[in-house]
Amino acid sequence: MEMGERRAVADLALEKISEAKALLAQVDDMEKNHIKGASKLRKRIQAEIKFLNKGLKSGSEMKEDHVMCSNLGQLGAVSAVAASVPNVTGILQPFTTMINEKLIIDIVADNGRQWMKVxxxxxxxxxxxxxxxxxxxxxxxxxxxxxxxMCAEQHPVFYTTPKVVFWFCNGMSEGLATALEDRGVHVHGHRIPDNQFGLADFIVEDSGSEDLDSEDEESEDDNDSNEDEPKEENHDDDLNKEGTYEDGLIGTLSEEKHSNNNVDHLCPLELQKGPDLVPHLFKLQIEKSMPTEASSENCQNKNEPVRKINLDITAMIAYVSATANGGANFIFKDKLLTEQAEWERKSPVKETLDSYFKGCELMACQEAVDHFSSIVGTIGGEGEQTRAEQLLARLTIVPGVDYLKDKVRQGGRASDRARLVFGTGHAHRAITVTSNGNFVRSATQQGVKLAVLFHQPRALTEAKESTATSL
Known part of the structure; x- marks a missing residue:
């Protein structure tokens, strides 16, 4: 290799490294937003930088092909798309199929309800x-x-199969797009008429690579020593033979992640303009809309969002609590009540619950309603009792269904009641609103995935205001 050619390759490698470092700034934002897998994306970008630096420092005959075969283009594309779609919760996330194969999802968006392949x-x-x-x-x-x-059907979120979206950055043939839609995939990108390829006359070489799941895929917390140098081969079937248990998306959302998104918003993707952090080699022409209904009319996955909410006892108490209804400006003798009042001043729980309830049918099992009524009648103040009557008038009250009896085992009357509440929600395909994280964690550890929305707990405090210090 001549000196001029070698210098050109070195300049190209330095340009790639500079752009990769710019990608790391975008990953910083993902990590600040607690997007699962962001650290995995960071490690892969850093591995590419290390590979290019190694070639520059060794003084070896690094060729232009060695630079161009880098996965930075694909990693940049994943990062750019992730920055341009709303409610991303995961990057490069593994899920298992029914036959225990592993599938890597480039982007999990729409609070888990969309799986995107870039x-x-x-x-x-x-x-x-x-x-x-x-x-x-x-x-x-x-x-x-x-x-x-098929894998999406095995991992429902809020009882709904995630929508599968294939995002083509460089376009796709009309024939391929139609075939994908016939199989239930939503297609995003420019469509090219098949006859423009001229494949009867020649075969085109494929220079791109988008498959980021290696055969020795590790979790984001594992040692990534085997990723020091990027692999040059493609794994086009997006599968390897190593099974993995995926517990990241079980149809649960914390109050913080969902505070501005009610259940009605768990719907088809609407693109939002993301920050322009992608350098020119990685920049994509991100359109502002998903495929039209006409282009996706053959898609099989047309599950409607769940519009039924099951209230457990903690949610009903929080909703009628004086603390959540204007009575948060107190310092109570009970430290826990004071702490909840402080939480309320920072994050009003009723706003969160109302966002969950919007546009949904509210239900509760008879056993939960009876216990809630007993608590309010015993320790609730006059205002809390009135609000309790108003809330119960909004509910569809159904008999309890102990659906989880043989699936979740815990001891104690309270645990049995919680199991009945969550089981009733599951039997009615409703999302249970709760602050009972202990039961949800226990169920998850026993292999049961529950569809839940979390809220902060609130106690009945109206009767305690007389002995509290007003702020």
Missing amino acids: IMRNPKALHLLYISGGRKGTKPLDEVAEDFV
Whole structure:
């Protein structure tokens, strides 16, 4: 290699490194937003930087192909798309299929209800792979789509199958897009007529790589020593043979993650303009809308958002509590009540609960209602009792269904009642609103995934105001 060529390759490598460092700034924002897998994305970008630096420092005959085969383009595309869609909760997340294979989801968005695969590859190569039915053990994307859809059906969020979206950064053939939609996948990107590829005359080489799941995929907390140098081969079927247990998305949202998003908003994706943090080699033409209804009319996944809310006792108490209804400006003799009042001043719980309730049918089991009524009648103040009557008038009260009796085992009367409440919600395909994190954690540890929305706890405090210090 001549000196001028070597210098050009070195300059290209330095440019790639600079742009990779800019990507790390975008990952910083993801980590601040507590997006699961952001640290994994960071490690992969850092591995690419290390690989390029190693080539520069060694003085070896690093060629332009060595620089261009880097996965930074794909990593940048994933980062750019993630910055442009709302409510991203996961990056590069593993899920298991029914046959215990692992599937990597590039972006988990819409609070878990959308699985997105970001595809950077040459559209001609993708079309050729599709019409030829695959080659050398590599699956065409229509077969990959079947894996995604089947896996999504096994991991429902709030009783709804996640929508699978294939996002083509460089476009795709009309034939491939139609085949994907026939299999239940929503397609995003420019569509190219099949006859424009001219594949009868020549075969195009594929220079892109978007598959980031290696055969020795590790969790984001594991040692990533095997990622020091990026792999040059593609794994087009997006699957490897190593099984993994995925417990990241069990259909639960904390109050903090959901405070501005009611259940009605768990709906088809609406793009939002993200920060322009992506350098020019990674920049995408992000459109501001998803495919039209006409382009997606063949999609099979048309599950409606859950519109039924099941209230447990903690949610009913929090909703009628004096603390949550204007009585937060007190210092109580009970330290816990004072702490809850402080929480209320910072984060009003009734606003959170109302956002959960909006547009939904409210229900509760008879056993929960009886216990709630007993508590309010015993220690509730006059205002709390009035609000309790108003709340109960809004509820559809149903008999308790002990659906989880043989699935979740705990001891004590309170635990049995909680199991009945959550079981009733599950039997009615309703989302249970609760502050009972202990039961949810216990159920998860026993392999039961519950659809829940969390809120901060509040106690009945009206009767304690007379002995409290007013602020």
